[in-house]
Amino acid sequence: MVFLDLLISTLTQGFIYALLSYGVFITYKILDFPDLTVDGSFPLGAAITAVLLVNGMDPYLVLLISAAVGALAGLATGFIHVRLGVRDLLAGIITMTALFSVNLQIAGSNLAVERAIDTIFTAKPVMVILGPMSLMMRKFIVTLVLALLVKLLLDLYLKTKSGLLLRAVGDNSTLVTTLAKDKGTMKILGLVIANGLVALCGSVVCQEQRAFASTMGTGQVVFGLATVIIGTTLFRRFSFVKGTTAVLVGSVFYKICIQVAISLGLPANLLKLVMAVLFLAVLILGEKKKGGAKYA
Amino acid sequence: MLELKNITKIYNPGQITEMCLFDKFNLTVTDGQFVSIVGSNGSGKTSMLNIICGSIPIEGGEVLVGGKDIAKMKDYQRYRSIGRVYQNPSMGTCPNLTMLENMSLADNKGKSFGLSFGVNKARENYYKEQLSILGLGLENKMDVKLGALSGGQRQAAALIMSTLTPIEFLILDEHTAALDPKTAEIIMDLTGKVVKEKKLTAMMVTHNLRYAVEYGNRLIMMDKGGIVLDKEEEDKKKMMVEDILEVFTSISIECGN
Numbered sequence: 289m290v291f292l293d294l295l296i297s298t299l300t301q302g303f304i305y306a307l308l309s310y311g312v313f314i315t316y317k318i319l320d321f322p323d324l325t326v327d328g329s330f331p332l333g334a335a336i337t338a339v340l341l342v343n344g345m346d347p348y349l350v351l352l353i354s355a356a357v358g359a360l361a362g363l364a365t366g367f368i369h370v371r372l373g374v375r376d377l378l379a380g381i382i383t384m385t386a387l388f389s390v391n392l393q394i395a396g397s398n399l400a401v402e403r404a405i406d407t408i409f410t411a412k413p414v415m416v417i418l419g420p421m422s423l424m425m426r427k428f429i430v431t432l433v434l435a436l437l438v439k440l441l442l443d444l445y446l447k448t449k450s451g452l453l454l455r456a457v458g459d460n461s462t463l464v465t466t467l468a469k470d471k472g473t474m475k476i477l478g479l480v481i482a483n484g485l486v487a488l489c490g491s492v493v494c495q496e497q498r499a500f501a502s503t504m505g506t507g508q509v510v511f512g513l514a515t516v517i518i519g520t521t522l523f524r525r526f527s528f529v530k531g532t533t534a535v536l537v538g539s540v541f542y543k544i545c546i547q548v549a550i551s552l553g554l555p556a557n558l559l560k561l562v563m564a565v566l567f568l569a570v571l572i573l574g575e576k577k578k579g580g581a582k583y584a
Numbered sequence: 585m586l587e588l589k590n591i592t593k594i595y596n597p598g599q600i601t602e603m604c605l606f607d608k609f610n611l612t613v614t615d616g617q618f619v620s621i622v623g624s625n626g627s628g629k630t631s632m633l634n635i636i637c638g639s640i641p642i643e644g645g646e647v648l649v650g651g652k653d654i655a656k657m658k659d660y661q662r663y664r665s666i667g668r669v670y671q672n673p674s675m676g677t678c679p680n681l682t683m684l685e686n687m688s689l690a691d692n693k694g695k696s697f698g699l700s701f702g703v704n705k706a707r708e709n710y711y712k713e714q715l716s717i718l719g720l721g722l723e724n725k726m727d728v729k730l731g732a733l734s735g736g737q738r739q740a741a742a743l744i745m746s747t748l749t750p751i752e753f754l755i756l757d758e759h760t761a762a763l764d765p766k767t768a769e770i771i772m773d774l775t776g777k778v779v780k781e782k783k784l785t786a787m788m789v790t791h792n793l794r795y796a797v798e799y800g801n802r803l804i805m806m807d808k809g810g811i812v813l814d815k816e817e818e819d820k821k822k823m824m825v826e827d828i829l830e831v832f833t834s835i836s837i838e839c840g841n
Contacts, residue, residue, distance in 0.1 A: 445699075449692055452681070452702035456689055459678040462670070466746065467693045468663040 296428050298547040302540030303431035304492050305511065309519070309535040310442055311485035312512030317520065317531060318446075319458040319478045321369075324380030324509055328387025329361040329483040331505035333490025335395035338500035342401060347408045351491050358487020359480045361387060366476030384505075392502055399500045407495035427496060434492065438485065439532045445481075454478050486512075507560050514567040515539040521574045542566075586613040586636065586753065586785065591645035593631060593809075605631055605809045609645070613802075615752075617816075618779050618786045620796035622828065623806035624835070629789040632806070633755050636787070638662045649752075664694055667746035667784075669739070671758040676742025679731030683722065683741065686730055687711040690745035714744050718774060736767030743771060747778050754779060756788040760795065768792075772799060793825045793832075803828075807835050 308330060315323035333354040340350045361383055369379035401407070408414065409427050418426045445451045454474055457464050461471040486508075494500050519538025523529040549562055593606040605628050613619055621629050634640040636647060638659035647655045654662055669676055677686050688703045691711070712723040718740045722733075730738055739759065747754060756775065760768035776799050779786045790796050796803055803820045805813035805828065813831055815823055 447702055448699045449697040449702045450699060452685060452689055453697040455681060456678050459680045460675065462675050463678055463689070465660045466663045466666075466668050466676075467689060468660055469697065470658070470660050 293424065294547065294551070296424055298543050299540060300424075300428045300431050300496075301547075302543040303428075303435040303536075304496060305489060305515070305543065306435045306536045306539040307438055307489035307492065308486050308508060308512050309515040309539040310438060310532060311482040311489070312509070313516050313531055313535045314442075314454075314478050314482040314485070316513060316516055317458075317535075318455055319475060321376050321458075321475065321479070322380070322513075323362075323365065323479060323482060324377060325361055325365040325383045325387075325479070325483055326380075326486050326509045326512055327505040327507070328384035328391070329358045329486045329505075330490040330493075330508045331391050331500070331502060332361055332387050332394075333358050333487030334494035334500045334504060335391040335399070335490075335502075336487070337491040337494040338395050338399040338401055341405050341407065341495070342399065344405075347406055347411050347495060348413070350495075351408065351488060354491035355484040355488040358490070359484035361487065362479035362481070362483030363476060365483070366479040369479075370472035370475055388502065388505075391505075395500045395502075397502045401494070401498040401500075403498070405498075407498065408492070409495065431492065431496075435536060438488070439536060442485075442532050443530055450477070507563055510563055510567050511542065514563070514570055515542050517567075517570050517574055518542060521570065585615055585648075585650060587611070587646070587648040588632070588635070589646040589648060591635060591647075592643045593628075593635060593640070594643050597643065606635075606642075606645075607809065609809060611804075611811065613785060613787065615785055616783060617802050618784075618800035619788065619802045619804055620800040621787060621789045621804045621806060622791070622793060622796045622832075624832070626808075627806040628809045629806050630757055633668075633757050633787065633789060636662075636753075637666060637668060637755060665752040666755055667751040667753070668755040669743050669746050669757070669759040671761050673735040673739040673742060673762060676745065677730040677738050680729055682727050682729055683715075684708060684711065684726040686741065686745060687715075687726075687748070690748045693749040714748065715741070717777075718744070718770065720770070736763045736771070739763060739767070739771055740774070743774060743778070747782060747784070750782075752785060754784045754786040756786065756790075758789050758791060761791060775799070793828050796828065797823055797825055805831060 308326070312323070312326060315321045336354045336357050337350050340353065341347060365379050365383040368374045368382055369376055374382065409423065409430055414426060414430060418429060446455065453464060453469060454477065457471050457474040457478070464471045464474065493504070515538035516535050518541055519534035519536070520531060522537065523534040545566060546559070546562070554562060588609060588611040591606045591609040595603045595605060623629050631640065635642055638657060642655065645655070646653045649665070678689070681689070684703055688707070691707060708726065712726065715722040720737055720740055722737060722741060725733065730741065739762070743759070760771050763771060772795055775788070778784070786800070788800065801820060802816045803813070803823060804811055812835065
């Protein structure tokens with residue numbers, strides 16, 4: 289049973305972080321924009337969530353508000369890059385750095401959400417449907433539903449005219465200009481959606497852990513990029529698999545890898561090092577398939 | 585009517601590499617004209633197109649469309665009435681989108697890109713019809729990603745896409761230069777037809793003197809940011825490739841090329 293428990297909680301982690309992966313999928317894969325805002329917008333979602341939950345707000349409403357505030361972080365990066373002409377990487381770093389202080393202002397360096405406070409896993413609507421189940425199973429099902437629901441919405445959006453134009457911006461921005469559309473506005477829109485999703489992920493993580501820590505954003509970009517690259521590399525040969533499905537699987541796969549490493553006795557302090565090495569391995573393997581290193 | 589008035593264009597202003605390309609450059613293109621533009625490298629052909637489209641800034645002068653100065657307008661705003669096909673076939677299409685998605689994007693030019701479905705299946709037959717004019721079999725590749733097609737096929741799709749919605753001006757920037765002779769013929773033939781059918785005002789930069797002579801009702805030769813030859817209608821019809829070549833060579837000798 290210990291194994292089964294471990295599997296369920298690992299899958300749950302995979303589903304939660306898939307929300308972040310969707311966000312990185314939009315910026316990195318669709319827009320071709322390496323967005324470092326993520327390391328700041330992820331804890332931003334968590335900080336907002338912790339403070340609002342402590343103040344007694346409905347946990348589901350908190351999810352939406354966190355996503356909306358995260359979207360503003362994306363707007364900031366987009367504005368700095370597109371309208372002020374700062375390079376993509378630097379624009380993200382600027383917002384990320386600023387957000388670290390913002391998060392400290394919102395929630396301090398640490399903030400715990402007490403047991404008595406309801407989260408999306410313990411509030412009434414969930415209890416009515418999933419009441420008899422254990423907390424672990426409830427978390428599993430709620431996060432699964434959330435991951436699938438967001439995936440579905442994102443898939444639908446990418447099929448709309450606006451979604452098609454967003455994909456075109458990353459694919460060939462010159463064409464978007466000749467279609468009489470401002471590619472900059474579309475880039476900003478992509479960053480807004482992506483960071484909204486990332487903050488949503490931060491919110492769910494905070495509700496699941498019942499805690500906010502100012503340092504929880506560190507390495508989230510790397511995680512997101514790794515899952516996107518793992519997912520899209522795994523399904524490269526299967527063109528019928530949607531990108532969102534691929535990164536969902538990538539996220540779960542990644543969390544399983546980390547869990548296996550921990551189970552084998554990896555000290556927690558080495559976790560980020562292992563993440564970095566794993567990311568490097570994925571990048572190299574991905575490039576190998578394309579025909580070797582590019583920068584010689 | 586398109587007018588370029590007193591255009592000044594300086595590359596790298598204030599630097600050692602400063603180069604003044606246009607100094608009070610003037611050109612008027614009347615509605616319905618199909619202008620072929622020839623000239624050596626660096627003569628300012630592509631720069632002129634870029635100035636019309638707003639792709640590069642100018643230091644002075646006016647770009648008038650129907651008497652209205654558009655020099656302050658952003659590039660994407662100007663493209664509402666302009667269609668453009670580039671030399672590089674990959675510039676005119678999205679490689680990771682299918683033919684149907686590419687056509688749908690082009691079909692929606694000038695309208696809002698909102699939350700309605702991006703691909704309208706009801707329009708698919710119309711797209712197929714348009715593509716079948718080419719005779720390249722592209723109408724059977726609606727679900728193929730454009731990146732999987734050859735340069736010629738992509739350029740053909742780009743030409744169809746750029747003229748799918750009503751526009752006034754068609755800008756062709758050496759759009760046959762990267763194609764094999766046979767495909768280039770097909771694309772040029774189609775270009776001529778489209779310009780005539782849709783009554784477009786077209787400007788075509790080309791290094792192929794035969795195309796410059798055969799197509800269009802006006803021919804311009806540029807050199808060092810100026811117009812050295814400008815023939816219209818009957819005068820142009822009398823022009824032969826040899827005549828142009830002669831002017832070309834005399835310029836080159838002056839430059840010491």
